[in-house]
Structure formats: structure tokens, C-alpha cells
Amino acid sequence: MSGVARRDLLRGGGLVVLFALAGTGVGQEGGTSGGGEGTGAPPEVAPELPGSLAEFPHLDAWIRIAPDGAATVFTGKAELGQGIGMALLQIAADELDLPLERVSLVTADTARTPDEGITSGSQSLQNSGTAIANAAANVRYLLAERAAQLFRVAAQTLTTTNGIVRARDGRQASYGELAASLSLHVEARPDVRRKRVDARDHIGRDRPRRDIPPKLTGAAAYVQDMRMPGMLHARVIRGPAEGTRLTAPDFDAIARLPGIAQVVRVGDFAAMLGPREWPLVQAMLAVGRVPWARDDTPLPQGDLREAIRNLPTEPEVILARDAVTLPAVRRITARYDRPYLMHGAIGPSCAVALWKDGAMTVWTHSQGVYPLRSALAELLDLPLERIRCIHREGAGCYGHNGADDVAADAALAARAVPGRPVKLTWTREQEHGWEPLGPAMVTELSAALDANGHIAEWTHAVWSNTHSTRPSQAGDLLAGLEVGRGFAPSPPRAIPQPNGGGDRNAIPLYTLPRATITNMFVPQMPVRVSALRGLGAHMNVFAIESMIDELAMAAGGDPVAFRLRHLSDPRAIAVIRTLADRFGWARQKSERWRGQGFAFARYKNSGAYCAVAIDLRVEPETGKTTVLRADAAVDAGETVSPDGLRNQIEGGIVQSISWTAHEEVRFDTARRTAFDWSSYPILRFDAAPQRMAVHVIDRPGQPFLGAGEASQGPAAAAFANALARATRQRLRSMPLNAERIRIALDGFGTR
Amino acid sequence: MPVEGPLRRRWPRILALIAVAVLTVLAIFALWAREPVIAAIGRPDPASFDPRQVALGASLARIGNCASCHSVPGGRVYAGGTPIQTPFGTIHGSNITPDPETGIGQWSYEAFARSMREGLGRDGSHLYPAFPYDRLRHTSNADLRALYAFLMTRDAVRAEPPANSLIPPLGWRPVLAGWKLLALPRTAPQGPQPQLGALWERGRYLGEGLAHCASCHSPRGLLQQELRERAYEGGWSDGWYAPPLDATSPAVREWTAERLDAYLRTGLSTAHAAAAGPMGPVAHNLARAPEDDVRALATYYAWTMRDARAARSEPVLPDRGTVAARAHPSGAALFRGACAACHEPGAPMMVAGRPDLRLGSPLHDDNPRNAVQVILQGLEPPVEPHGPYMPAYADTLTDKQIAEVTAYMRARWGSGPDWGNLVEAVADARAENGE
Amino acid sequence: MIELTINGTRHRIDGDPAEPLLYVLRDDLGLYAAKFGCGLGQCGSCTVLVDGKPAQSCITPIAALEDRVVMTIEGLGSARTPGPVQQAFIDEQAAQCGYCIPGMIARAEALLRADPRPSEAAMRDAMRPSLCRCGTHMRILRAVRRAAVAMGGGIVDPAEPVS
Numbered sequence A: 001m002s003g004v005a006r007r008d009l010l011r012g013g014g015l016v017v018l019f020a021l022a023g024t025g026v027g028q029e030g031g032t033s034g035g036g037e038g039t040g041a042p043p044e045v046a047p048e049l050p051g052s053l054a055e056f057p058h059l060d061a062w063i064r065i066a067p068d069g070a071a072t073v074f075t076g077k078a079e080l081g082q083g084i085g086m087a088l089l090q091i092a093a094d095e096l097d098l099p100l101e102r103v104s105l106v107t108a109d110t111a112r113t114p115d116e117g118i119t120s121g122s123q124s125l126q127n128s129g130t131a132i133a134n135a136a137a138n139v140r141y142l143l144a145e146r147a148a149q150l151f152r153v154a155a156q157t158l159t160t161t162n163g164i165v166r167a168r169d170g171r172q173a174s175y176g177e178l179a180a181s182l183s184l185h186v187e188a189r190p191d192v193r194r195k196r197v198d199a200r201d202h203i204g205r206d207r208p209r210r211d212i213p214p215k216l217t218g219a220a221a222y223v224q225d226m227r228m229p230g231m232l233h234a235r236v237i238r239g240p241a242e243g244t245r246l247t248a249p250d251f252d253a254i255a256r257l258p259g260i261a262q263v264v265r266v267g268d269f270a271a272m273l274g275p276r277e278w279p280l281v282q283a284m285l286a287v288g289r290v291p292w293a294r295d296d297t298p299l300p301q302g303d304l305r306e307a308i309r310n311l312p313t314e315p316e317v318i319l320a321r322d323a324v325t326l327p328a329v330r331r332i333t334a335r336y337d338r339p340y341l342m343h344g345a346i347g348p349s350c351a352v353a354l355w356k357d358g359a360m361t362v363w364t365h366s367q368g369v370y371p372l373r374s375a376l377a378e379l380l381d382l383p384l385e386r387i388r389c390i391h392r393e394g395a396g397c398y399g400h401n402g403a404d405d406v407a408a409d410a411a412l413a414a415r416a417v418p419g420r421p422v423k424l425t426w427t428r429e430q431e432h433g434w435e436p437l438g439p440a441m442v443t444e445l446s447a448a449l450d451a452n453g454h455i456a457e458w459t460h461a462v463w464s465n466t467h468s469t470r471p472s473q474a475g476d477l478l479a480g481l482e483v484g485r486g487f488a489p490s491p492p493r494a495i496p497q498p499n500g501g502g503d504r505n506a507i508p509l510y511t512l513p514r515a516t517i518t519n520m521f522v523p524q525m526p527v528r529v530s531a532l533r534g535l536g537a538h539m540n541v542f543a544i545e546s547m548i549d550e551l552a553m554a555a556g557g558d559p560v561a562f563r564l565r566h567l568s569d570p571r572a573i574a575v576i577r578t579l580a581d582r583f584g585w586a587r588q589k590s591e592r593w594r595g596q597g598f599a600f601a602r603y604k605n606s607g608a609y610c611a612v613a614i615d616l617r618v619e620p621e622t623g624k625t626t627v628l629r630a631d632a633a634v635d636a637g638e639t640v641s642p643d644g645l646r647n648q649i650e651g652g653i654v655q656s657i658s659w660t661a662h663e664e665v666r667f668d669t670a671r672r673t674a675f676d677w678s679s680y681p682i683l684r685f686d687a688a689p690q691r692m693a694v695h696v697i698d699r700p701g702q703p704f705l706g707a708g709e710a711s712q713g714p715a716a717a718a719f720a721n722a723l724a725r726a727t728r729q730r731l732r733s734m735p736l737n738a739e740r741i742r743i744a745l746d747g748f749g750t751r
Numbered sequence B: 001m002p003v004e005g006p007l008r009r010r011w012p013r014i015l016a017l018i019a020v021a022v023l024t025v026l027a028i029f030a031l032w033a034r035e036p037v038i039a040a041i042g043r044p045d046p047a048s049f050d051p052r053q054v055a056l057g058a059s060l061a062r063i064g065n066c067a068s069c070h071s072v073p074g075g076r077v078y079a080g081g082t083p084i085q086t087p088f089g090t091i092h093g094s095n096i097t098p099d100p101e102t103g104i105g106q107w108s109y110e111a112f113a114r115s116m117r118e119g120l121g122r123d124g125s126h127l128y129p130a131f132p133y134d135r136l137r138h139t140s141n142a143d144l145r146a147l148y149a150f151l152m153t154r155d156a157v158r159a160e161p162p163a164n165s166l167i168p169p170l171g172w173r174p175v176l177a178g179w180k181l182l183a184l185p186r187t188a189p190q191g192p193q194p195q196l197g198a199l200w201e202r203g204r205y206l207g208e209g210l211a212h213c214a215s216c217h218s219p220r221g222l223l224q225q226e227l228r229e230r231a232y233e234g235g236w237s238d239g240w241y242a243p244p245l246d247a248t249s250p251a252v253r254e255w256t257a258e259r260l261d262a263y264l265r266t267g268l269s270t271a272h273a274a275a276a277g278p279m280g281p282v283a284h285n286l287a288r289a290p291e292d293d294v295r296a297l298a299t300y301y302a303w304t305m306r307d308a309r310a311a312r313s314e315p316v317l318p319d320r321g322t323v324a325a326r327a328h329p330s331g332a333a334l335f336r337g338a339c340a341a342c343h344e345p346g347a348p349m350m351v352a353g354r355p356d357l358r359l360g361s362p363l364h365d366d367n368p369r370n371a372v373q374v375i376l377q378g379l380e381p382p383v384e385p386h387g388p389y390m391p392a393y394a395d396t397l398t399d400k401q402i403a404e405v406t407a408y409m410r411a412r413w414g415s416g417p418d419w420g421n422l423v424e425a426v427a428d429a430r431a432e433n434g435e
Numbered sequence C: 001m002i003e004l005t006i007n008g009t010r011h012r013i014d015g016d017p018a019e020p021l022l023y024v025l026r027d028d029l030g031l032y033a034a035k036f037g038c039g040l041g042q043c044g045s046c047t048v049l050v051d052g053k054p055a056q057s058c059i060t061p062i063a064a065l066e067d068r069v070v071m072t073i074e075g076l077g078s079a080r081t082p083g084p085v086q087q088a089f090i091d092e093q094a095a096q097c098g099y100c101i102p103g104m105i106a107r108a109e110a111l112l113r114a115d116p117r118p119s120e121a122a123m124r125d126a127m128r129p130s131l132c133r134c135g136t137h138m139r140i141l142r143a144v145r146r147a148a149v150a151m152g153g154g155i156v157d158p159a160e161p162v163s
């Protein structure tokens, strides 16, 4: 086992008497922990510390050691199905030198965990993982330090194993004993060394996720599964979709329906409560018979992408380079766009709320329990201390879906029945009808090659609404707009670079001596939108990597070689080379109606590097595509869990193929017409790739780089590029579905 | 019982005599039935076809719904293999890609045209009438040429369809010559009516010929021949009922040309229902056909149904919920738990504008087959990707339960008398579905 | 009064015979494996086994279940002693959020009972009614293949060969 950090790294650290979590304010632009989505975490108080330690430098905010020596680790991040829980445990166990089973984890809970803002932007390992790793190293160091005092030996002569500190002479002390006489309410020091890479037991190794066996055998794992004594079920009463309202609901009649205990009304907000769910389900049919109307201006006719493209913008140039280049000899100008997409969690949004003794507790699958608490405080007119938001898992949400709205719905309903927990579940149709959508986007690119086949010029403009309307105040919640207290939504804002919102990943990693990249931020929102996994990266990488392929073809070269020619970052090059090699790129041959595509991006230009290659076949008569193979290579810095990382990348690729090739929210002028899985179909098993492999490049000792959103952009572009090779037709408008492909091919029986 | 003594010794000779006699008759018959081979050609160069002709052929192939019988789901289109159930056994759609060995790569245009008109393979063998040459024969030379050009420019896919399994002696193709002699319809289809306009005429031409709508929507005789004099009185296809397209149409909402056009191109008429069963692929293909041609078909079939009851006046559609529940209490309970979430008034699907159950013809047909089939098999969006989806209940509900819920729905929203023994009807449908 | 046999235990349910099994499982019997996803029979997260075949419990009224045998995945094994299909899913770590997985397991179990040695196409076809938003499809298929092998059946064509 590794020794303790060197003595000479020691610096004084004073003990502070009170345990307190600093910083409860919520800033619109927030710190780094917000994943760059606008409503972030508290300000940094110790900028010299890594990860979220910068905001919460005290060790006991992260780690506590019980008298029996077991450790509890606290994270402000939430388990969303990305496997973060196990990864954080592995990190903590390794740095603490504790057996994995003696470490447990407490996730996002406003009463217990550090405010790490929102779990998003693939930042959980970057922020929380880094904080916990360093906090754990600090704690182990302090334990050893304490033992050194007791044994009267030098700390560097001690070793730690399995929760025990040992001296060379055989004396030993358990973590439990040592911790009893130690306060962990001290600030972490930046100079405590983490374990040597080769001494790590868990980081970099596959450890089966703890949450999986219970989830697979019927444990109550999700907020949807919660049951409490005296609990009431609830359904919220609304129009069929965002922008609509019921015109004349007869609430008395609804309240008289069998099994309905109560109808709660606050302004225009209404919910019905009952002891069992089934009567509520049936009562929803009565709600459905109430006529509805749209009060807002009608939605624009036709494809809303056009509307987004033509609305007023607040342009911002996010990159301007004008080095002198060789003259352009060949120019390609193209527009790429995507429709509105849905988060489409498989389980509709749900929350449990309990109003008791003047305090509100909400169990929620929100990705941001802290900002949600602020919004609820305003909505319920309560001080922050009287509200506690506890994260419980829901179905994978992939961004800001109905989780926060339903939490508000549940809280309003629960306030009418003091002492009784209320579980409010949206219907499938409410989820489809009301969740904030992933924004539609339009990009216009123009690029030129010089005589040597290098990119001489590059312009990229991206039109999009905001990519985060995550709640920080009451008006950001659906119920907040219904209660009739004049709450208004926060004004939509662009998320600034380097994270970016609509312009996330709009700046390519390629060498571009002359380039202008503009974020055409569109403040006006025809429909409510918010963060969807990867934000603008899906669209921008799709556009950039499609254009790169178009240029490569124009230059008459191999698209992989063309990319490598324009890259200098050695890790980017390594990822591309690895994938090309493992995929057998050089050996691929394009047949009629079959093609291979390649794409690459580094998420946010600061996260994981990911390249994806896709081999697909097209049935020309129907336009149906079959992905024969999809491979990826990824460098996520130090890999905590290789299998967890592969799981994320695999899932990202499949989800991205679903977005890119199958999904589209449609509208009429009154509302979105997608109300269930038949009107918003997503990929089913028959359309999943035939084969997939993910190649992980581990970088032990390097910082963790979030990977949860690394593969969506490259997968989308690799699909488009493969399709272009298979059909010799370039499709630039998503979804690249059978219908669009067939239309593109029709009239060309031969080629 | 074993055959004893001298008789047993005499048997072989008797058998031999019979065999010789039968073989002689068969040989004469086969000689008579034989049709000439058309010489094989090398696969024509795809580039030798005019792209406009190929494009026309593509649209005609969709109107002809060729892909439905000549491809398997998930397989290559036109590579064949689709099992087609007939009362006489299973026939597999042939490979009509230009593969020389397993497809039609060696077929000259003459061989192709002869197959479409006379039901003969290039080698002169008779084709099973599951291939509707009795209708396809009405296609013009120009259109056949376009179809040929289209097919010969597809990818050649090497794929041998599975062998047919037919009851004897139907496996022996010369028999089909006899069938042609006895059963091939001799009545001409609906002829031109110049006063009804060009669109009507186009619809008539396509519908009576290439689109072969009558092949499913008409009753068939003992030999499975289309009863042309009773064309469009309703027929059967793949275990589903193809309702009448004439004055006997059970529809409760008029099939106007507009509604029919929407139905054919999207698989859904909001005044009626979604295309189900074998009609799904038809809509899927027509969605990809020229709009004018689909419009023409709609015009023509709106005309064939011009005297249907809904065309005279659309009835008020009652909801006899209470009465039906009293008559069929268990059906009502099953409906509330299994169907109401989508089909009860007020259900979001209804609010979203999908047609309610009383609008579709299944509850108004004179037989329960389609109501039962859609419950058993569910529904996939006929024209991908968005569209009506219904889960299959074959595994969830028993015959008796499906019968109860069907009886309840008929009583609540249908027209016409009770359907009688529904449990048997469900069992029959399951048997036809090969369960 | 309706008598249900669920995971080998008889239950007497005194309620609305129209009530779909899903709500009875979750609200009355404390069996949470089957999940509410849509209530429309479109997503498969509520899938259980009825007489060994997959059934979407959100659209299966309890009135339909008298004299029939219901098995939820609680009946296939526990976290300590998972059944073979559950074990295969654990071995493949075939879950992200995991919400859809109980339904997937029920469907896989039914498939392997009916067809212990499924082809790839049969497998995908059988799983088709179930949706997963996390894109766990590749792992789910791997888990089904692994279960087929572990249960003694096997697989016909593990994956399409790539040139």
C-alpha cells in the first residue's frame, strides 16, 4: 500500500468549529458546477482547490468517517443512470484505502450534500469526482497524521490498508478510532498528493454497479416507487399540451368522481388527489373531455425550424481568426438543421412531497435540487431553510424534462394536505405534451479549401433559442405560471463560452487559420425549450463533421486523413488513429447502398475526446437504414470505470442514432402533436446497430473528463457521413429518416 | 390390415398399370399445358434504361404493391421470400431482382410481360395465381416496360425463396394450366367511362389493373378465383377481411375522394380509421407513389362506393355505453382496463384527433374478423414513422375475453346484429394467424 | 372479488375488476419491478409474464387474470439470488437508469421459454415492444444472448459478420 504524502507538503490548516455548507445563493451564470447551463452552483471560495472543493473546501462536506471506520461520501451530484454513484465510490475507496463495501454514498440532498448545482454537462466526475478524490486523499492524510502523533513516529513511515493505519513496528490504529479524535471540518489542502496511479485498487477497474441488482429484482429504486404511510396519489389537471389550457373545467364534478379525495386548486393550478392510483387514471378521462384552447399567439405554420431561423437574433461572434491563408479555390456552403427533440424519459415525471410542521420536503428526480429549492421557495413563499429537496432516481431524463415542474406540482398539492405525503405522477401524455423540448436548431456553414487541400476559410453561424430554462425562480416552473401570482419566467439567456449553449462545440478543434463563428442567439421562444443532453453539441458537431467530410470529398482525400491533417492535439489524433485502426477504416470499401462514416469531436473542447465510425446499409426502395456496425474510441482522461464509460458511450451512440435518424416533434398551430410514443416514435430494437464496440484510451493520472455527452455529436455525423457515402446524397436536415432518404433518392433508380 | 395371399402378389402389376395410365394422362396433359421457354438473356446493363422510365417504373411498382409479396420484413426489397398463406398451402413470393440465378436477371422484356399477362415463368412454367396476373394483365405495354426497366436496375440480390408447401397435386405446376382454363376470370373489369373524366379514368386503369384492389376486396370462388361479377363485394386477405368497395360498403362515414386520398397516402382517415393488416403495406407503398395517381385511385373508388349508405347520408353514431355494459358486463370491464386509456372519449388519443372506434368499419362489418384481428395483432403505423400504434393482445387476453370485449364494443358502437359465436371467431382468427 | 396467482401466491383482490394489474402490483402488493411508463401498451416497462407469455400489465385488467398464472420479475429471483436472466443482465451491467430493464427481463424470459435458442432477428423482434431511452439496447441484447447460453439453449447467429 502506498505511503502517506510527503511531510514537506504539509501546510497549516486551522480547525473551524461549526460545520456549515457555504453558499446557498443561486447565480444565473453560476460557477463551473452548473455544467455551464446557466443556473449553477455557489461561487468559488477556494479557487486553488480542484473540482467542487473550490466551492466547498471543508472535508466534512464530502467525507465523514463513522466510529466503526466506515466512510460516508457526500456528493451534490445525482445518479441519473450514468453510473456516477459507483464511480464516485471507487474513487473514494481508492483514495481512502478502504474496502469498497465500507464506503457509502449520499447523493444530492439540500440538507446534507454540498451544493454542486446541476448534474449536467458531463461534469460529475470532473467536479465531484475530483473533489472527492482530493478530499479523500486529504482525509487519509489527516488520519495518518493523527496516527503519527499517537505513535510518535513520522507520518511518512506509516502505511494505510483497508481502513487501518500501520506503523513499521506493527502498531496499528483503525480509521474509526483515529477519526473519533479528529475533526474533518478543515479545509482541504491543495498539496496533498493523491495515491500513485499504480497503487490504485479500484480506479480504472470495472466494479459492478451497486444499484443494478436491486433495480433488476424489484426493489423500490425510483421516486416512482416511493410509498409512505398515509400517502396520497395525485394527478395534475392541465390542457393537453404546452400553450393550452382547459376552458371550463367543472372541478366539483371531478371531485365527486369515485376515488377522488380532493381537488386542490391554487389559482389556475389544479390537481386531484386520492388514496389509490387507478381511480385517478380513470378520472383523467373526464378531464380529457373538457374543451381546451390556446391563448398564446398561434404557433407558426410549417416547420418551426424556419421560424427559428427568421426570428430576431442577438448575434455574438465567439471566434474570429483572420490569419493570412492561401487563396480559396473551392467553397462549400451548406445549411444543416435539426427539429425539436424530446427528452422522452421512459418513466413520466414524478415527485413526492410532504408538507409537515411548516416545512416542505420534496423527493425529486430533478437534476438540480438546489436551484429547484430556490424556485420552490418563491413559489411556496417559504424561506429556503423550510424546504428540503432530496434527489431520488427517476427514469433517465437526459436533461431538463418535467422533473422540476412535477416537483412543484407535487409541492402545491401536498400543501393542501398537511402531514400526508403526496405522490404526483404525470401521465405519459402530459410528459410528451408539457416537457420542455430540446431546441430546434439551424446552422449555416461555409468553408473553402486552398490549392493544397487545406481548409482556408471557415464560417459557422448557429441559430437557436436558449438551451437552459432550468428553474431558479417560481416563474420557471409550469405551476408558477398557473398560480396567478404574477410570476414570470427568467429571461432566456445564452450560455457563454467556453461551455456554450446553442453554440456548444460550435468551435471545431481543427486548425482553422481564418474562421468566424457566430452564435445567433434567438431570445424569442415559440415553444418552451431547455437542456437536452449535449445541448448544442449534437447539432454543431453534426454540422462541422458533415462539412469536414464534404470538404474531404471535395479535396479528393480520405476523410480520416483529412481530419488528421487539420489537428494538432495529440490526444485527438490518438483517438482518431485508434478508432480508424480498430474499425479497419482503411480496409472498408464502399459498396452500392452501403457506406462508412467517421466523425470526431472533443466535447465542449474541454471534455472527453470521442470518435465514432459507422457502417450502414440503405434499402433504396424504402429508405430504411440498417446500422451494421458502430464503433467508438474515447479518451476521458483517467478512466474510473472502463465498463461504465463504455456503457455511456454505447448508450450515447444509440440515443444519438435515435435522435438523428428517427425523432422529430411535430406541431400544428395550436400545440405539439406528439402526445405519446406513436406520435413521437423513438428507436426500437430492430433499428439498433447490429454490432458495437467502444475502445477506451485510459490516461491514468490525467484529470477526469466527462464523457456522458461525448458521443452524441460524433455519432450523428458519422451516421450522416456513412449515409452520404452509401447513397451519394448528402442529407443535412435531421431526422435522416427513411422518408427523407427515400425522397432524396427517388427518381434516381440508378446512379 | 395386411393384404393376404394372391391378391398381394397381383398388386404390383395392378399398381403398375394404374401408374402407366395416370402417367400417360398426365403426360398428355403436361404436353398440352406446356408453354414455350423464352430464351435467357444476359442481364441488361442498368445504364441502358432511360432514367425517366426507371422512375416511372418505381412509382408503378409502389402502386402495384409489389414489395409486399416480393420481400420479407427486414430483408432486401424485391428479393422475395414472403410467405403467402392460401387455403391450399403456403407460397413464397419470388425474387424479382435481376439476379441471374435466383431472380429475373435472365428475363427479357418479353418474358417479363408474358409473366404479368399470362402467369408464366420464363421457362414456360405456370405461376400460382397468388401472383395476381388476372389483374396485372390489364397494364399497358408502356407501363410494363417501365416496370421492367425499374426491376432490372435494382440491385441483384442472390436469394432463393423457401420452397412452397402446397397440398398435392398443386405442387405440380402443369395443374395450373387446368386452373387457368377453369377459373381465370373471363368477365372484363369495369370499362372506361369517358364522361367521368381523366382522373377517374386513370384511377380505373390503375385500380382495375396494376393496383389489383379487387384481388383482396372481392369474394373468391371454390378454386380461389376472383368472382369478377361480384367484384368489390368484400373479400379476404391474409386472415383479414377486406371490406366492400361498392354500394355495400359498411362505412358509416362517406368515403369521399379527399378522405380516401388521405387514407391511402397516410394510412389514416380521421373520419374512419387507420389502415390495418394487409392494407398497411398498401398505404405504405402508396405514400411513396405519385400524388396524382393516388388521387386518381381515390377518385375511382369513391365512385365505386357512390351508392353506399354513408354516401347517401352519414348516420348519427350512438354511444350505447350503458346498454352495452349491461348486456356484456365482463366485456365492459375488460374494455375499461385494456382499451379505455386510448379509446374512451376523453382519452388523450381521442383528444389528439385519432378517430374513435365507432368510425372505423370493423364494428360495422357483417363479420367480426377485423375487430378480432386488430385486437389479436395490434397495429403498427402503416406509413412510418409517425402514426397509430396499438399493442397486440394475443398473449394477454384469452379467446373468451377477446370475444367479450368485442361483443361489448359491437353493442356499444357498432351497427348490425350480434356477431354470434365470437369465441369461435377468435379461435378461427388465431388459427389463420398460425398461432 | 378476484383471485390472482402471482409468483406462486394466491391473492384475493377486492376491487374494480377493470383495474389493470400494474396498479394492483404496485399499490396493493408492493411489487415495484413492473413500472408505469405509458399506460398505453406502447413502451413495455410494465411487462410481466402471464401464463409464461409477455403481457403489458398496464393494459391487462385483473378481470382477465383469473385462472391464469402471473409472474413478475420478483418471482424470477432476488438481488441475492438472481434468476438466470437477471444474472445475465447483471453480468453485462445491462442498465443505465434501469427503469426499462425489469420489463426487458420479463420479455427476455418469455422469449427464452418459448425459443431457447433464438436467432438474432427473433431476439430483436421479441424485444421490439419494449422501449429504452438510455440506449442500453446493445447491452440488453448481449444479456439476452448470455442468458440464452447460460440457460442451455444458445444462440444461432450472435451478430452479423462485418467484412
Ligand code: FES
Pocket: C035, C036, C037, C038, C039, C040, C041, C042, C043, C044, C045, C046, C047, C056, C057, C058, C059
Ligand atoms: S406502461 Fe405498460 S406498456 Fe408502457
Ligand code: FES
Pocket: A081, A346, A395, A396, C095, C096, C097, C098, C099, C100, C101, C131, C132, C133, C134, C135, C136
Ligand atoms: S436503461 Fe434507462 S430506459 Fe432503459
